[in-house]
Each structure stands twice: as C-alpha cells, then as structure tokens.
Amino acid sequence: MRVCELHELGRISYSAALALQGELVEKRKQGLISDQFLLLEHPHVITLGRNGRAEHLLAGPEALRRAGIEFHRTDRGGDITYHGPGQVVGYPILDLRAWRRDVVAYVRGLEQVIIEALAEFGLRAGRVPGRTGVWIEDRKIAAIGVHVSRWVTSHGFALNVSTDLSYFRYIVPCGLAAPVTSMAEMGAPASPAQVNRALAAAFARVFECEMIRPVIPVEQAR
Amino acid sequence: MIDVVMPQMGESIVEGTLTKWLKKPGERVERDEALFEISTDKVDTEIPSPAAGTLAEVLVAEGQTVAVNTVVARIEESAAARAAAPAAEAAEASVAAPPLTPAPAAAAPAAAAEAPPEEAPPEAVGPLSPLVRKMLREHNLDPRLIKGTGAGGRITKQDVEAFLAARAEAAAAPVPTPPVSPPAAAPPPAGEPAPAAPPLSAPAPAPPPEAPPARPEAPKVRIEPMSVMRQKIAEHMILSRRTSAHVTTVHRVDMTRVARMRERYKAEVQQRYGFSLTFLPFVTRAAAQALRAYPLLNASIDGSNIVYHNEINIGIAVALDNGLIVPVIRNADEKSVIGLQRAIADLAARARSRQLKPDEVHGGTFSITNFGSYGSLTGTPIINQPQVAILGVGVVEKAPVVVDEDKIAIRSVCLLSLTFDHRLIDGALADQFMLKLKAVLENWSEEVL
Numbered sequence: 001m002r003v004c005e006l007h008e009l010g011r012i013s014y015s016a017a018l019a020l021q022g023e024l025v026e027k028r029k030q031g032l033i034s035d036q037f038l039l040l041e042h043p044h045v046i047t048l049g050r051n052g053r054a055e056h057l058l059a060g061p062e063a064l065r066r067a068g069i070e071f072h073r074t075d076r077g078g079d080i081t082y083h084g085p086g087q088v089v090g091y092p093i094l095d096l097r098a099w100r101r102d103v104v105a106y107v108r109g110l111e112q113v114i115i116e117a118l119a120e121f122g123l124r125a126g127r128v129p130g131r132t133g134v135w136i137e138d139r140k141i142a143a144i145g146v147h148v149s150r151w152v153t154s155h156g157f158a159l160n161v162s163t164d165l166s167y168f169r170y171i172v173p174c175g176l177a178a179p180v181t182s183m184a185e186m187g188a189p190a191s192p193a194q195v196n197r198a199l200a201a202a203f204a205r206v207f208e209c210e211m212i213r214p215v216i217p218v219e220q221a222r
Numbered sequence: 223m224i225d226v227v228m229p230q231m232g233e234s235i236v237e238g239t240l241t242k243w244l245k246k247p248g249e250r251v252e253r254d255e256a257l258f259e260i261s262t263d264k265v266d267t268e269i270p271s272p273a274a275g276t277l278a279e280v281l282v283a284e285g286q287t288v289a290v291n292t293v294v295a296r297i298e299e300s301a302a303a304r305a306a307a308p309a310a311e312a313a314e315a316s317v318a319a320p321p322l323t324p325a326p327a328a329a330a331p332a333a334a335a336e337a338p339p340e341e342a343p344p345e346a347v348g349p350l351s352p353l354v355r356k357m358l359r360e361h362n363l364d365p366r367l368i369k370g371t372g373a374g375g376r377i378t379k380q381d382v383e384a385f386l387a388a389r390a391e392a393a394a395a396p397v398p399t400p401p402v403s404p405p406a407a408a409p410p411p412a413g414e415p416a417p418a419a420p421p422l423s424a425p426a427p428a429p430p431p432e433a434p435p436a437r438p439e440a441p442k443v444r445i446e447p448m449s450v451m452r453q454k455i456a457e458h459m460i461l462s463r464r465t466s467a468h469v470t471t472v473h474r475v476d477m478t479r480v481a482r483m484r485e486r487y488k489a490e491v492q493q494r495y496g497f498s499l500t501f502l503p504f505v506t507r508a509a510a511q512a513l514r515a516y517p518l519l520n521a522s523i524d525g526s527n528i529v530y531h532n533e534i535n536i537g538i539a540v541a542l543d544n545g546l547i548v549p550v551i552r553n554a555d556e557k558s559v560i561g562l563q564r565a566i567a568d569l570a571a572r573a574r575s576r577q578l579k580p581d582e583v584h585g586g587t588f589s590i591t592n593f594g595s596y597g598s599l600t601g602t603p604i605i606n607q608p609q610v611a612i613l614g615v616g617v618v619e620k621a622p623v624v625v626d627e628d629k630i631a632i633r634s635v636c637l638l639s640l641t642f643d644h645r646l647i648d649g650a651l652a653d654q655f656m657l658k659l660k661a662v663l664e665n666w667s668e669e670v671l
Contacts, residue, residue: 003450034450050259050266051241077266102232103265132264148231148267149256212451212576 002035002098004209006200008193009040014047014072014083017091021154024093028152036093037203037211038156039196042083045070046171049145052079056172069170076155078132078145080171086162086182088195092203096151099207103148107132109206110157114142116202117159117195121188131178134159139181159183161195224273226295228288231262238262239287240294245277251297258294275299350377357382451545462607467644470602470614472637473656477618479666480504481634487670495564499670501618502538502592503562505638508662509613510534510555513588516655520587522608523646537586537606538566540573547573548606550586559670594618600637610643611652613659 009017017040027033046057046069056079057071064071069082083089090113096106111127114134118125118141125142128135134142134157142159160182168180183190204211228238238260245251245258257271275297282294350358350365354377358365361382368385370377448456462468484499491499513520513534522529534555537548549569551562572578589606594617603614616637623633638659642652 005450051239051261075266077261077264100232102234103267104232104235104263106232107263107265144264146265148265150268150270210576213578213580 002209004035004037004092004094004204004207004211005033006211006213007036007038008196009038011041011043011085014042014045014070017042017089018072018074021091021093025149025152025154028093028095029150035095035098035207035209037200038091038093039199040089040091041085041087041192042089043070044068044082044084044167045072046080046082047072047074047076048080049074049076049078051077056080057170058172059170064170067167067170069167074155076145076147078143081143081145081158082167082171083158084163084167086160086164086184088159088161088192088199089156090159090199090203091156092153092207094153094207096148096153101151103146106148106153107144107146110144110146111142112206113199113202114157114159116205117198118183118188120198120202121183121190121194123183123186123188136181136186139179141181141183141186159195159199160185161190161192223278224275224297224299225293226257226272226297228260228282228290228292228294229269230290231260231265231267235262235290237287237289240282240284241266242284243280244268245271247277247280249277250300251275251277271297273297273299351379353379354382361386449544451542455546458607459604462604465607466605466610468602468605468641469644469649469652470639470641471649471652471656472600472639473653473660475636475638475660476623476664477501477504477634477636480663481618483666483670490671491560491563494671495560497563497567499559499563500566501594501636502566502590502615503559504663504666505592505613505615505659506536506538506551506554506562506566506590507557507559507668508659509588509590510536510557511662512655512658514555515658516651518647518651519611519642519655521610521646522587523610523643524608528646531587533585533587535585535587537583537589537609538569539589539591539603539606540570542574547578547583548586548589549573549578549582550584552585559668588612590615594636600639602639603641605641605643610646611655612641614639614641 009020012020017038020038024033024036024038028036044067046064048054048057048071050073052073059067059069061071069084090110092110094106096103100106108127111132111134115125115127118134118136123136123141125134125136127133128138131140132144133140134144142157144157145155147154160180162184163182165180165182165185183195200211203209228240231238239262240258241261242259244256251257251271251274253272253274254270256268257277258269260267260269277295278298279296280294281296282288282292288294354365357363357379363382363385365377368377368381371381372378480501484501484504488499491497517530518528520531520534522531533553535550535552536554537550539546539548549572551557551565551569554562554565557565569578569582572582586606586609588609589603589612591601591603591612592615593601593603594615597617600616601614603612605612616639618634618636620632621635622630623635625631625633638656640652640656
C-alpha cells in the first residue's frame with residue numbers, strides 16, 4: 001500500500017506553507033519522498049486563484065491592512081478565498097499517477113474526504129453539482145482549489161471548523177454569492193486536532209494509502 | 223513540427239480551458255518545461271512541452287475552452303534535440319541528407335562521417351532492393367526485424383508483405399515496433415502522425431522488438447516498488463556501513479540472577495501494570511550503567527570532533543511488518559526496570575500502530591536490538607548513525623555451564639554482541655564496556671518492585 005506522510009504543522013503563514021509545498025512538490029516529482037498530507041491553519045489571509053477575478057475582493061488594500069489580513073495571488077485553481085484561525089487547511093502533495101490520472105476524480109476525492117470526516121461529527125454534508133466544494137444544504141463549509149504539475153498536486157482544501165465567518169464579508173467566496181458556514185455554526189464544535197484526525201483517517205480510506213506520521217526508522221535517513 | 227495537444231487530465235474529462243501561455247510564439251522551450259496552464263474544475267495544471275524547440279504557433283488563445291486532443295500549438299523541433307537521437311539513427315540520417323547546421327561536437331561525431339553510404343547498409347541486413355527500401359520507408363519498418371529469405375538472406379518484397387501480415391494478425395495484442403526514425407532533415411511523411419508523445423503520460427517502456435509475437439509464458443518474476451520506509455532503511459544501512467568501521471565483539475552473560483528476579487515479579491508486574499516483564503529492561507538498565515561508566519560508547523563523531531552526549535537516550539529497535547523503527551527512551555539511566563519496561567511496551571505498541579511522534583525516534587545516543595526474541599543466538603547489528611555502538615541481545619536459554627572450577631551447572635545464559643565504530647572505540651574499551659554490562663547483569667542486586 002502506498003504511504004502518505006502526515007504533517008500537522010499548526011499555525012503557519014501562507015507564504016511559509018507555499019514555500020514548503022514548493023519544496024515537497026519538487027521532491028515528490030523526483031521520487032525522493034512519498035505522498036505528503038499537510039494539515040495546518042493560516043493567520044488571516046485572502047488568496048486569489050489564477051483564474052480569480054479581482055472584483056471578488058470587496059475590500060481595498062487599506063481596509064485589509066487595517067483588519068490584519070494579508071493578500072496573496074496564487075497559482076491554484078479556483079477563485080478567491082479566505083483562510084484564518086479556526087479553519088483546518090489541508091494541502092496534499094500527491095503523485096496522481098500512483099492513484100488515478102484524473103484531476104476531476106481527485107477533486108471529487110477531496111470532497112469525499114471532507115464529507116466522511118464531517119460525518120464523524122454527525123454532520124451530513126454533500127456536493128452541489130457544478131460547484132466544487134463541500135456543502136451543508138446551501139451553505140459552503142469547505143472550499144477547494146488545486147494546482148497540478150506533472151501529476152503532482154499542491155494546494156487543496158479549507159474546512160471551516162470554528163472560523164469567524166464575518167471575515168468572509170471581504171470577499172465573494174469562490175466568486176459565488178452563497179453563504180458560508182462552519183462546523184461550530186452547524187452545531188458540531190470540534191478542536192483542530194479532532195478534525196485533523198478525522199480528515200487523516202478519511203484521506204487514507206479515499207486515497208487508498210497508509211497514513212504515517214513522518215517518523216523515519218533512523219536518524220539521517222532522509 | 224510537433225503538435226501540442228490539449229491533454230486529457232482524467233477519464234471523464236472531455237475538454238479543458240487554456241488559462242495561460244507560459245511561453246510566447248518564437249520563444250525557445252525545453253522538453254518537459256512548463257508550456258501552458260489549463261484549468262478544469264478548480265484544478266490548475268501546468269502542461270510541459272512534449273519537445274525541445276521553438277514555439278512556432280499558438281492556436282488556442284488564453285481563456286478558450288477546447289476539446290481534449292485539440293492541437294493548441296506547434297513546436298519547431300530544434301537541431302540539438304535531433305542530434306541527441308541515438309548514434310545509429312544519426313548515422314543513417316546524416317547520409318541521407320546531411321544536417322543543415324553542423325551537429326554539436328558532442329553529438330553524432332565521427333561515426334556520422336564514417337557511416338557507409340545508403341547503397342551499402344549494414345551487413346546485418348544485407349543489400350536491399352529499391353522496392354524493398356521504399357516499402358520499409360512507407361511502413362516505417364526496421365529491416366533488422368525482418369527475416370530475409372532471398373539470396374544470401376536478402377529481404378524480398380514477399381518478406382516485407384509477410385512481416386506486415388504477421389503484424390496485422392498480432393494487432394489484438396500489438397507488439398510495438400519501434401519506428402525507424404525518418405531522415406532527420408526531411409519532414410515526416412505527410413499523413414504520418416507527428417511523433418509527439420501525448421504530454422504528461424509517460425509512455426510505457428516498449429518491450430524488446432520481436433517480429434512474431436512470442437508464446438505468452440508465466441512471468442518468472444514479480445516486480446514491486448519498495449515502500450518508502452524500506453527505501454529509507456536501505457539507504458540508512460548502506461550509509462552506516464560506509465560511514466563506520468564496524469567491529470563486533472560477543473560476550474556470554476550468565477542471566478540466572480536476572481531470570482530468578484524476573485520469575486519472582488513477573489506475575490505481579492503483569493497484574494499491577496498490565497504488561498509482561500521481559501529481559502530487555504534489565505539489559506537496558508545495565509547498558510545505561512555501563513554507558514555512564516564508558517561515555518565514549520554514548521558519543522558520536524562530528525568531523526574530527528568527538529561529541530559526548532550528556533543524556534543517555536537508548537533506541538530500541540522495533541520490528542514492523544516489512545520495516546523497522548528505533549524509538550528512543552530518553553534519559554534511560556534515570557528509569558527503573560519497571561519504568562524501562564513500561565517505556566519499551568508503550569513505544570513498541572505505538573510504533574506498530576504508527577502513532578509515534580517524530581521526536582520519539584530522534585536523539586538516540588545508543589541502540590539496542592533484541593533479536594533474541596526471534597530465537598537468534600547472536601548477530602552483528604549495524605550501527606544506527608550517528609551513534610557509535612549498538613548492542614545485540616541474543617536469546618536467553620538454559621545451558622550447561624562449567625562453574626566453581628570443575629562442576630557443570632544449568633544456568634540461564636545469553637550472548638550479548640556489541641557492534642562498535644572502530645574509528646572511535648578500540649576493542650579493549652568495547653570489551654571493558656561489555657564486562658561492566660556483564661557484571662551488572664550477573665550480580666543483579668536491584669529490587670524490581
């Protein structure tokens with residue numbers, strides 16, 4: 001069975017996570033490392049995907065600065081989104097050739113991971129055709145945006161656990177004027193550690209891999 | 223010219239949106255360099271160039287959505303890329319039509335100049351009639367694959383026809399025939415599919431060419447990739463053998479006192495703590511004391527410096543399914559036999575369920591491997607870098623032993639082996655360490671509970 005290393009990074013800046021992903025993607029392409037699954041949280045940041053429309057950012061630079069929100073343009077798919085405390089962000093670095101050479105199946109897989117993880121907290125989430133992401137009724141609870149280079153994935157998903165949803169007022173999330181929600185708002189409060197555990201387990205099932213902590217048999221083996 | 227097509231990024235995907243050209247027409251692009259980006263359902267994908275050359279034409283504008291396999295651009299292949307073709311091909315090609323630009327010195331060297339003229343192809347094939355040569359060219363066949371039945375093994379028109387018929391028959395399970403590369407300077411024949419490999423999909427290596435399909439046989443081998451853990455273990459083992467000067471010394475230790483102690487407390491430990499009491503914590507405790515006495519065994523080498531570790535952190539090798547991990551008991555010298563047994567049981571259980579934290583496998587200063595639990599008498603373990611010694615524990619068995627001058631008694635004995643790094647530790651020191659370890663075990667005086 002394929003091995004996937006799980007890294008729980010805690011709170012890490014968007015740019016640091018971006019640099020780490022870049023490094024891991026390069027190593028994954030060269031076959032130096034196995035698949036990786038990063039779980040983390042970002043400080044307040046708004047990111048705009050390559051195909052995002054700047055007008056979906058509803059606040060000017062000055063307003064963002066005052067609110068303590070960073071702004072990044074990035075190379076993932078999808079439109080604009082917000083990350084911040086209380087949100088579990090997952091960045092899988094996967095070589096899709098070892099799973100399925102199918103980027104849409106991959107995105108459906110990510111949705112499945114989130115849906116299964118939410119089920120563990122008693123939440124019934126699902127998909128909305130044509131609107132990638134995970135939804136509870138008509139509210140979006142998790143956003144997805146992925147980048148693929150030579151079948152190696154980066155970026156991923158963001159699941160609102162106890163996110164302060166008022167921060168979404170600065171954007172039109174993913175270019176959709178649909179409301180967002182969180183696990184806490186839906187009556188299933190949970191700690192990031194609990195959510196991480198559920199996501200890691202669901203990820204191992206959906207992507208048919210064995211999730212290991214990044215322990216190595218002996219020092220210096222890396 | 224090489225066609226660049228919209229790749230299929232998944233079974234169900236029929237189209238893609240070209241979101242960004244990363245190269246402009248006229249710009250040079252290397253093979254596998256990112257050429258453009260496409261977007262499908264919230265996934266942005268970089269598409270590498272199928273060939274090296276110059277981006278000649280861009281046929282699909284940014285923002286346009288086109289069906290899979292639509293030609294989106296054309297690349298004018300560079301001479302350098304062609305010169306990199308195998309020498310045999312280069313030789314053939316250069317005769318047919320010398321390249322317009324001189325080939326770089328490294329590629330297609332003298333061999334090209336010396337290649338025989340086309341009228342006298344390599345002897346392996348024999349002379350070919352113009353008709354046969356034309357047929358070979360038309361069907362893109364390699365003459366070396368065709369058995370000649372004409373005079374002197376010469377390939378006849380009938381031979382080529384028979385070969386084509388056999389190939390058509392085998393089409394159900396096609397045996398790919400590597401195409402003979404067309405003359406380099408000449409364009410590929412019209413109607414011939416451009417030799418561009420579909421981007422991204424790494425083509426499966428072609429099986430060796432064989433004209434008639436061989437009778438299928440049961441495979442003689444099964445090939446499986448190593449797990450990542452296996453690869454890391456392999457790397458580390460070789461690294462260690464290359465790094466240290468491994469020497470092993472073996473001592474026989476009388477474990478009778480320890481065995482009695484263990485017998486006395488086994489049931490109570492099991493009942494009170496819920497784990498069984500093994501020999502390993504006794505050996506670990508004795509090793510910690512011996513390491514205190516001989517700190518060089520607890521050191522590591524850093525360039526030309528000796529690093530003495532003030533903490534005694536003992537790694538315990540734990541076998542996993544097709545793997546191995548060495549979780550570390552920190553400050554092992556500060557723990558009692560019960561404390562050590564608890565740590566060993568806990569680390570081993572969590573190692574097997576993959577619940578160890580990263581820092582629990584780092585920072586070891588000495589290691590113990592207990593192959594005796596699998597019945598081994600002794601062994602020569604490999605040092606866990608950057609440590610300088612590892613203790614191997616053999617099986618504890620009852621054996622007849624000569625005691626008190628000339629009497630034979632039945633005692634519990636065990637072979638302990640120490641592999642040490644002779645760069646830092648000499649045999650005399652290693653054996654002093656072992657004698658200390660042996661003395662602690664043979665004269666065990668500490669109470670367990």
